[in-house]
Amino acid sequence: MKQESEIRGGFSTLLYKELLRFWKVGFQTIAAPILTAMLYLLIFGHVLEDHVEVYENVGYTSFLVPGLVMMSMLQNAFANSSSSLIQSKVTGNVVFVLLPPLSYLEFYGGYLIAAMIRGLAVGLGVLLVALPFVSLRMEAPVWVILFAIAGTGILGTLGVIAGIWADKFDQLAAFQNFIILPLTFLSGVFYSIYSLPPFWQDLSHLNPFFYMIDGFRYGFFGVSDVDPRLSFVVVVLFNALLTATTLALLKRGYKLRH
Amino acid sequence: MTPAIDINGLTKRYRSLQALGGVDLHIRQGEFFGLLGPNGAGKTTLISVLAGLVRPTTGTARVMGHDVVREYRAARRMLGVVPQELVFDPFFSVRETLRIQSGYYGLKRNDDWIDEVMHHLNLSDKADANMRALSGGMKRRVLVAQALVHRPPVIVLDEPTAGVDVELRRGLWMFIRQLNRAGHTIVLTTHYLEEAETLCNRVALLKLGRIVALDTPASIIRRFQAIYLRVRVEGALPPALEGKASVDEVGRQLFKLDDYGQVETTLAALRAAGCRLLEVEVTQPDLEEAFVNLVRGVGQA
Numbered sequence: 001m002k003q004e005s006e007i008r009g010g011f012s013t014l015l016y017k018e019l020l021r022f023w024k025v026g027f028q029t030i031a032a033p034i035l036t037a038m039l040y041l042l043i044f045g046h047v048l049e050d051h052v053e054v055y056e057n058v059g060y061t062s063f064l065v066p067g068l069v070m071m072s073m074l075q076n077a078f079a080n081s082s083s084s085l086i087q088s089k090v091t092g093n094v095v096f097v098l099l100p101p102l103s104y105l106e107f108y109g110g111y112l113i114a115a116m117i118r119g120l121a122v123g124l125g126v127l128l129v130a131l132p133f134v135s136l137r138m139e140a141p142v143w144v145i146l147f148a149i150a151g152t153g154i155l156g157t158l159g160v161i162a163g164i165w166a167d168k169f170d171q172l173a174a175f176q177n178f179i180i181l182p183l184t185f186l187s188g189v190f191y192s193i194y195s196l197p198p199f200w201q202d203l204s205h206l207n208p209f210f211y212m213i214d215g216f217r218y219g220f221f222g223v224s225d226v227d228p229r230l231s232f233v234v235v236v237l238f239n240a241l242l243t244a245t246t247l248a249l250l251k252r253g254y255k256l257r258h
Numbered sequence: 259m260t261p262a263i264d265i266n267g268l269t270k271r272y273r274s275l276q277a278l279g280g281v282d283l284h285i286r287q288g289e290f291f292g293l294l295g296p297n298g299a300g301k302t303t304l305i306s307v308l309a310g311l312v313r314p315t316t317g318t319a320r321v322m323g324h325d326v327v328r329e330y331r332a333a334r335r336m337l338g339v340v341p342q343e344l345v346f347d348p349f350f351s352v353r354e355t356l357r358i359q360s361g362y363y364g365l366k367r368n369d370d371w372i373d374e375v376m377h378h379l380n381l382s383d384k385a386d387a388n389m390r391a392l393s394g395g396m397k398r399r400v401l402v403a404q405a406l407v408h409r410p411p412v413i414v415l416d417e418p419t420a421g422v423d424v425e426l427r428r429g430l431w432m433f434i435r436q437l438n439r440a441g442h443t444i445v446l447t448t449h450y451l452e453e454a455e456t457l458c459n460r461v462a463l464l465k466l467g468r469i470v471a472l473d474t475p476a477s478i479i480r481r482f483q484a485i486y487l488r489v490r491v492e493g494a495l496p497p498a499l500e501g502k503a504s505v506d507e508v509g510r511q512l513f514k515l516d517d518y519g520q521v522e523t524t525l526a527a528l529r530a531a532g533c534r535l536l537e538v539e540v541t542q543p544d545l546e547e548a549f550v551n552l553v554r555g556v557g558q559a
Contacts, residue, residue: 091348253313257313
């Protein structure tokens with residue numbers, strides 16, 4: 001059959017569709033999380049500014065901002081891929097992406113990159129809105145960018161896994177509430193882990209989210225709890241592990257192709 | 259010529275459930291083919307294997323010569339599937355939905371064809387309406403349009419007229435027939451025997467995951483559509499006929515016959531034996547009844 005139209009891969013369309021999906025409800029997917037981060041900043045900043053000094057010459061509110069930026073990026077990257085997949089599965093329109101000749105790599109790439117872009121957009125928004133309230137310098141912007149990309153990549157991938165695994169919305173909520181949220185809050189968004197008792201300090205070192213936040217924060221202040229190079233290795237390895245897992249699940253058709 | 263669909267020794271097992279128990283099926287290009295069978299017969303499973311939504315346990319399936327597992331990209335390009343469930347993506351308009359679906363197949367500038375498909379399916383004035391705002395019938399048409407965006411040579415429709423009003427059904431079939439005349443192979447599943455009879459040039463009857471009949475609709479119907487001769491006689495039946503009759507719900511002798519000629523010979527035999535007839539009734543069960551008999555009876559018969 002003669003085909004006059006241009007032929008290209010379906011990957012860019014899947015990415016476009018995923019971007020359009022969250023962009024159409026941007027108030028809820030971008031503006032709302034920025035507002036949430038601002039509320040954290042106002043409340044914790046106001047209460048703790050004069051009581052806590054984590055690093056020398058860094059005010060608590062300034063210390064808090066990179067953590068909030070990273071937390072917002074992580075949560076929204078996760079939310080994007082996981083909610084898109086679960087909605088498609090529950091409503092049944094996931095067949096629209098299962099019927100075309102998309103490879104599992106394209107499938108993963110489409111959901112992942114859209115999730116990362118949403119996470120980065122929210123993170124940038126939080127940062128821009130917070131700037132007037134704090135004095136913040138960026139000592140090592142390369143680390144900021146590297147950790148932002150790696151962090152949203154990890155959470156976007158976790159979102160793909162959760163979205164594929166969950167059959168119902170409450171299962172996804174459980175994944176979010178019992179895995180993502182504790183790992184985020186116990187990663188040092190609101191504190192330096194050196195303020196914790198030794199046991200909790202050791203435990204924090206097992207949390208991959210800790211390295212994302214700590215490395216990201218190093219990019220701003222040039223100081224951190226652990227060497228950013230070590231953090232980056234941990235983050236990259238964790239990312240590689242999750243990516244391999246996700247690709248294996250997709251290749252097998254886990255919960256998508258029966 | 260490469261068969262449009264070529265299925266060999268296909269089985270599918272879900273834990274304890276054997277959904278497909280060894281299906282062989284060859285559909286030629288240009289056929290209008292019907293898959294018939296009751297719920298749970300394996301129609302949707304069979305289609306899902308072709309579409310790559312279900313992986314076969316053993317056996318192979320090819321679409322236009324491409325293996326649905328090993329050459330899934332080529333196979334899926336050849337296939338357009340209209341799913342049974344009325345699914346849609348509430349984020350998008352009709353046109354967006356069709357453009358996106360088209361893009362998944364690598365077709366980025368496909369608006370002329372999209373417009374044509376929308377025109378044929380009477381969707382043109384709803385092009386910019388959100389999917390949520392459409393009626394069920396309209397959503398069904400969008401699903402058909404989505405299956406056609408990449409001009410697949412083989413089109414599979416899984417019970418496309420379930421819950422669809424008469425007018426839409428007629429319009430839909432007119433369009434599908436047109437596609438068939440233009441060279442597309444059509445495979446449809448249905449419960450409705452009449453639908454298969456008027457549209458399909460061949461049908462396969464599935465039961466418990468196996469094909470139990472494969473023929474033109476007319477011969478399948480002929481094969482299973484018996485003529486019922488009910489008689490009430492004084493005394494007993496002659497020994498020659500005794501084994502051939504059963505007793506119906508009001509105590510009459512019931513003969514299930516293949517054609518009207520046998521009515522003659524049966525009555526002649528009764529007369530020859532000197533039986534006095536008190537009542538005679540000849541009936542032919544309607545199509546749907548024949549279908550029910552056929553579905554129940556095949557396998558035991």
